[in-house]
Amino acid sequence: MELDIFNKLNELELLKIQQWVALQNDFGTHINKLKGKSNLKERNKLKEEFSARSELFLDELTNKYINSEIFLKYLIKGTHKKISSNLVLARVPHEILNNDNFMLSIVDYDPYLIENLKPNHSNSKAIYVRALNNNGNAIKFIPNNEITLELAEIAVKNNAMALQHLPNEVRTDQICLLAIEKNIEVAKFVPEHYMRDFTFAKRSCMRNILFWKHLPKPTKYDRHIIHYCLEKCGVTGMDSKENLYELPDFLKQLYTNIDSFTTMLILSYVKREVILKFAISEITSAKAHLHNFRLLKEVDRDDLYQEIVNKVGNKNAN
Numbered sequence: 001m002e003l004d005i006f007n008k009l010n011e012l013e014l015l016k017i018q019q020w021v022a023l024q025n026d027f028g029t030h031i032n033k034l035k036g037k038s039n040l041k042e043r044n045k046l047k048e049e050f051s052a053r054s055e056l057f058l059d060e061l062t063n064k065y066i067n068s069e070i071f072l073k074y075l076i077k078g079t080h081k082k083i084s085s086n087l088v089l090a091r092v093p094h095e096i097l098n099n100d101n102f103m104l105s106i107v108d109y110d111p112y113l114i115e116n117l118k119p120n121h122s123n124s125k126a127i128y129v130r131a132l133n134n135n136g137n138a139i140k141f142i143p144n145n146e147i148t149l150e151l152a153e154i155a156v157k158n159n160a161m162a163l164q165h166l167p168n169e170v171r172t173d174q175i176c177l178l179a180i181e182k183n184i185e186v187a188k189f190v191p192e193h194y195m196r197d198f199t200f201a202k203r204s205c206m207r208n209i210l211f212w213k214h215l216p217k218p219t220k221y222d223r224h225i226i227h228y229c230l231e232k233c234g235v236t237g238m239d240s241k242e243n244l245y246e247l248p249d250f251l252k253q254l255y256t257n258i259d260s261f262t263t264m265l266i267l268s269y270v271k272r273e274v275i276l277k278f279a280i281s282e283i284t285s286a287k288a289h290l291h292n293f294r295l296l297k298e299v300d301r302d303d304l305y306q307e308i309v310n311k312v313g314n315k316n317a318n
Contacts, residue, residue, distance in 0.1 A: 008070045016065060017074045023050070023057060024080040031082060047082060054079075054087055066091055069102050077109045085110035100127075107131040107138075115141035129154060136162035153178065164189040173200055181207040187214035198222065205229050210261070217300065226269045233262045245270045248278040254292045268299040275301075279308045 009017065027050040034043045058075075065071050072092055079085045085106075089097070096102055097116065100123035107113055111131035117124060128151055131138045136159030139147060144167040152170040155162035160183035163176065173194055179186040187195075194200045201219050204211040205228060212220065212229050219225065223245060231238040235253060244250045251274070253266055267275065275293070282288035290312070296305035 009074065013065065013068065013071050013074075016061070017071070017078060020057060020075055021078045023053060024078055024083065026050075027080050027083065031080075050080075051083055051087065054083055058087060058091055061091075067093060067096070069096055069099070072096065073102070073105055073109075076106045076113070079110070081110075085113055086116070089113055089116055103127050104130060108134060111135040111138035112141060114138055119143055119146070125151075132158060132162075135159065137165065140165035149175070156182070160186050161189075173203075176200075177203060177207050180204050180211055184208050184210045184214070187211060192216075195219070198225070201225055202228055205232065209233065212265070213261075221268055221300070223269060226265055230262070230265050230269060233258075233265065235262060235266070246274060248274055251275065251278045255288070260295060263295050264299050267293070267296050267301065272301070272304050275304060276307060276311075280311050283308070283312045 027046070030046055030050075031043060034046065072088065075088045076085045079088060089106075098118070100121075103113075103117060103121075104123065104127050107127055107130050111134040114127060114131045117127060121127065124146065128139075128142055128146070132151060132154045136155035136157070139151065139155040139162050142151065147167060147170055149170050149172065152162075152166050152172075152175050155166075156175055156179045160179040160181075163171065163179040163186045166175065168191065171189075171191060176186075176190045176194055177200075180190070190204075195214075195216050196219055198219060201211075201215050201222075202225060204215075205225065209229060209232050212225070215225070227238065227244075235258075237244060237250065251266065251270060254263060258266075275296070279288070279293050282292075283290060290309065293305060293308055296302065296308075
């Protein structure tokens with residue numbers, strides 16, 4: 001952890017900051033040696049130990065340090081990201097804490113510090129915007145009644161997972177689409193009424209094709225939705241005026257070099273009876289194998305897959 005030290009720090013302040021940074025770097029060196037789930041308990045123990053050492057260091061600081069905005073900013077800037085800057089902020093005098101410029105500058109170092117901002121602070125918007133541009137998830141510390149569409153958009157643009165912290169009134173279709181485009185994992189935070197809406201489903205797949213996997217039934221298996229997804233995946237023939245879902249030859253796409261996602265789309269798109277007849281014919285004549293149809297089990301067509309297994313008599317199909 002490096003800091004740019006300006007002339008605004010005197011010699012004694014500089015020495016204290018260097019000691020603080022050395023302590024935080026020491027923590028960083030030790031914590032980096034304890035990676036992986038197996039070391040979780042040790043990491044927590046180490047964090048407790050260094051948090052206690054950090055508190056002891058802060059408690060020994062005299063008022064001349066604690067009353068210096070510049071010094072406090074460097075303390076916060078030098079705090080390791082795994083040790084909360086609230087340790088420092090808890091010791092900041094109220095008159096400094098209420099200073100607009102002070103709060104505006106320190107959220108660059110630790111955006112979560114907006115948790116300490118008083119509701120309806122005179123400069124809250126500027127401070128929130130600055131914090132969210134650094135870490136969208138910081139929006140969880142903003143009171144719901146102060147979260148606007150503008151702040152929601154900034155948060156999601158920075159980190160799509162911020163969607164989970166938004167109140168329903170600002171979790172609009174546009175905000176959800178923005179999040180979906182950036183990270184498919186946000187699907188579980190999209191309101192149910194959007195998930196079941198045909199137009200939203202199509203627009204979501206337009207932003208992120210993998211969103212199709214997360215759609216609920218029956219929207220997920222709507223042929224118009226699947227047709228669009230197949231088209232977006234570049235499957236040939238989708239511009240045909242024929243009802244491709246009724247054509248056995250369309251299933252020959254399964255033999256081409258397509259990924260498992262496209263395979264699932266095809267197996268969801270084509271009519272059951274067409275798949276059954278095609279699969280039995282192809283497997284019996286050794287032109288195909290059961291593995292070409294195994295993904296039926298991933299698209300809620302387990303019974304169709306089992307029927308194919310029963311017809312071709314392959315005991316090892318499961």
